[in-house]
Amino acid sequence: MNRLDKIRNFCIIAHIDHGKSTLADRLMEQTGTVALRDMTDQLLDSMDIERERGITIKLTPVRMKYSRGGVDYELNLIDTPGHVDFNYEVSRSLAACEGALLVVDATQGVEAQTLANVYLAIDNDLTVLPVINKIDLPSSDPEAVKKEIEEVIGLDAEEAPLISAKDGININEVLEKIVDFFPSPRGEENAPLKALIFDSYYDNYKGAVCLVRIKDGKVKIGDKIKMMATSMTYDVTEVGIFTPKPTPIDVLSVGDVGYICASIKNVSETAPGDTITFADDPCLEPCPGYKKVLPVVYCGIFPADGSKYNDLRDALERLKLNDAALFFEQENSAALGFGFRCGFLGLLHMEIIEERLEREFDLDLITTAPSVNYKVYKTNGEVVTVTNPSNLPSVQETDHIEEPIVAADIYTPPEYIGAIMELCQEKRGEYKDMVYLDKTRVRLHYIIPLNEIVYDFFDSLKSRSRGYASLDYEIKGYRESDLVKLDILLNNEICDALSIIVHRDKAYARGRALAEKLKDVIPRQMFEIPIQASIGNKVIARETVKALRKDVLAKCYGGDISRKKKLLEKQKEGKKRMRQVGTVQVPSEAFMSVLKLDDK
């Protein structure tokens, strides 16, 4: 048996909650990769947020030893994120594998995101092995799920191991099938180095660490390497594998999954999908499929306390070290001061970044309404891309505007079809078709503008389907649309941070809702404050914050001045969290509160 025959590289595809991380834990336990005493739940999800939300954001590969019939196999598990926002990450990790375990919940059946990723795996020529999990649950129906896998996906499910990752049932069968079912990697050991980067992260001591799958050749310390997309060259300082802790070894060879360090300053130089080869003896062709990831959702992020601008910049730079998909550039808002316009792969990505900034860097943030990339065709023939409503050219300069649209697949139990169709209609969705996947599940297919999805679509979808419906979408290009810029005026001055780009038909309702909400969150001040929503010069909604009547310290005698002064200092402290918009003080919370308006 040659070396490659003993290697299996595989990943796990599963819907959120279907038990992927738990299965990974069991595999590591069963192979003795991690001693039981070191097990914490979901070992591969290294970030707190991942464990709390039960989702995987970063990929953490692990090498496991599995012995059978006197042969020591090397099983490399590459964990994958389960969310649509991270589709590209998934495709990269799939490209590093030959096999994929498809974990399906025996009580739930096949879910939307599972489908998307299974097709991605099949497109990447992976061998897919279904695994039916949670057979310990009384409501599980493995036979029905098997049938569904065969009918919906078209995979043979007869061989599927029936397991319970939670209770450790039949884990060994999974290990056996990994060896028997998945092909071993192929490649030339003596060819020039060809290593696919499927992820990278930043380490304070080692610099950017490239997670690679060696497709051809081998690499060791001291080799001079080159990134094929950028032609930048580096000297290798360390190679190693994940056990799951990074562990240096002498050589990484064809078929291996491991890491390469080369004193690389920044993860943006280690673009996922790129190919590493030797600087002096390069391979002929890079690995296929490399693309630059572009953000699709944007928002402004500002420090709640303006003096924390530098802290925010440092924090974003730190996150960027580990997240090549995060985009940011300085933004200067009249209302919010200095901050950043940030671009994300999707809404979840945006939420995760915001949460990490607040949690790991202890920052209070103000974020503005999410926006997308609009294409503005100007009357002078120019086409500009706008992600920030404040930069939208004037109506006079604009010939027409195009917005990104997505093809959305919504999976739902049939009883919510009506409510969901109504929602899609409200969101300017264009109905395409509807397919009964089985008696209990329907797939609705819609074309929907992305700007409706980024607003509050997920929340509405969940609330109208009691949490049952799920959404999968992909960008389908651009479409001309009657879009307008909706401005909010506070005391007759535009507050740029509250401007949004919205379809004309929805502008009135949104304007009214915004004005009403702001009336509740802006505190009374020394003068009456008109709040107006307007399109161009036309006011479409108006509310008023009444003038403050009483704001004065009680008795200032008896000589106790300090107590009174403390009250004023507290009040002054509170004002620090306010933003000056023209003459109006707007609390930071006001900017956030308008992000989630109930449309009803």
Added chain:
Amino acid sequence: MRGIYIHIPFCAKRCTYCSFVSGMPHEKMHLYVDALKREMDERPIKGEDISTIYIGGGTPSVLYRGAISDILSHIFEKCAVGADAEITVECNPDSVTEDFVSEIISAKVNRVSIGLQTDNDDLLKKINRPHDKAGFLRAWKLLEKIPNKSLDLMLGLPGQNEADLLSSLELAVSLNAPHISLYALKVEEGTPLYESGFAADDDLEADFYDSAYRFLISRGYDRYEVSNFCKDGMYSRHNSAYWDLTEYYGFGISAHSLLDGKRLANDDNIDKYILGNCERFVEKSDAAEEYIMLALRTAKGIDLDRLNGYGVDLMTAKGKEITEYIRQGFMIKEGKNLRLNDNAFYIMNDIICNLI
């Protein structure tokens, strides 16, 4: 010239809104007065020029007979108290007796501040005041030999309406009270009023205040401070001194002092105080900020030259803000004088926050 404040932490009954240090057991009165004299002995007041003395509380009029003369003669022995010094004692109508009046007159008290709060007996009962309107009128009559009197009234009491307030003011005016203080009820945490769940209505209080202000101005009173009105220049010199950063000694538990630019606060534990180990804390102070905060409460306003003396050139530091306030009609600047316009007195906190 400095002032003296004496804190008397005893009351006949505790009002539902009170958050001051008061209501101590009456059996401690003698020991407390002794301790007050000891504190005066221990602190360096010898030979000090004293222009105002204020005995407040609590309710100084509930003290045993002889206590006030004892305290005041102790001060006269040690300090140079001018013949024209203002000497005020706070009293509640129920404890104003003939004996009390003759004692304080012979002790050279020349000003009294009477806590009426409201002339509506139901409201008085509700806030647990020990007197009624009739009792107040009797006390007022007894005090006729002391013409310099202040009447304390409150607005925003639970259940009080505008007519109640105006009736109390009408009474004060008909009695020709030379000084009226009108404080808005403040619901402080930990008071029975707070526990009762009562919440102040700022808009209502602002309406009451506006009506009261118009009424008093129409009857010839001046608003010399946001909550203090007087006729014929009969303002409280002692309180005005606080707003003017004139220095003062504070004796007794929880009393504050301002000496040599330092703010000091006495501890509020009466037993420790009686035993002679009263702790005194230095509090953070900043003359410029305090001057802005206090002077803006007064009709006189800020003397910018004086503020310069405290190291702050306000027109340079906050010129933009002040110009805007003037433009909006909330402030008035005349030469080196900067003050609030009439319409801004009741909403001054925001302005102060922006200027300090």
